[in-house]
Amino acid sequence: MAVASGIADPAALRRHAEATNGRAGSRRLHSLALLAAPAESPMETRLRWLLIQSGLPHPEVQIDLRDAKERFVGRADLYYRSARLVLEFDGGNHRERLVEDDRRQNLLINAGFRLLRFTAADIHHRAGVVVAQVRSALSDPIRHV
Template sequence: MWVPSDVPDNLWQRCGALRAGLPRDAVFSHYTAASLYRVPVPDEPLIHVCTMQPVEPRIGGVVAHRILTLGEGDSCWLRGLRVTTPGRTFLDLAARLDLLSLVIAGDGLAGRAQNGVADLRVAVEAGVGRRGVKLARAALPLLDPASKSPMESRLRFLVVTALLGPVLVNKPVFDDAGEMFAEPDLQFAEFKIAIEYEGDHHHLDEGQWRRDIKRDELYRVHGWILIKVTKMDLLVRPATVIERIRDALISRGWRRP
């Protein structure tokens, strides 16, 4: 289960109310920090904080993580709350998530960091010896802050880890006259292959449905292969998704490196 990207106000209210009872150096962290950044993470009803106090605060509904140091570059202010930076949050989550979940969260955190993935890399390099740092290092080259949703991140993760090669994320494509006609979720530009994740809104919103029909026709007219992937495809038939993409690549002359 995933926290919606539009985090309910009650999370901010709960954190604000708890702040007065926490140690002065306490910083909201882990799942809580990610949720405050509106980054998708597994649902977690407890509030997570970090503190350097020798005795952890014991407050109902709060998980306190006692740490040795918290540098100035590890925390920042977000709408009046002190939270761990996107980089530090990424490193903290690496001790608790699997690789796919960390990449999904990392895409969002990189998108909120001032210097993108570079800020996350700095935090990981400073976390030598910490639990989860090896997983964080493995996730870094798989991140792309251009991803617009958890399912897009999941789709890209599937494609890249299947060794089909690097893909462009949410980049425009142009016709022969230089006019942009689409912006696929993923694309193999060299082979004119576009991959689109089709969420439920593509079918429930009539306007979106009509725009999709026009876009799909433009792909065909300009010589692109379009592969549409649904939630069911990703969650139930991932091998079939890879097979469809691989077959399309081979039809355009691709050979595995």
């Protein structure tokens, strides 16, 4: 919230966390700095935190994606650039946006991106499966379309 409202700057938080390394509260500050990237929903942040806490690399957040001709094809909730892996959180309004989401998914896949979709139920009740699927996708070589 503080980042989204402009009160806190993620880069400044990271710099301060590095400068206070080893001091009381520095672990919390490091955690806060990790979570300060501008996710569009609390569940996207939970998904990202689950992945980080499970030892996976930090995904990029809210990244615009383009095809080979530099046309915009979508925005990733979370993105692993080296694996061209897009992670999407499908929130409660997903049913109303299903057609739009399906069209965007087709554009992403045709542009050579890989895509995994997760829901709140996945994050809360199948966290191990979520982590295993992401870990597996990250370990697979990129398949070119």
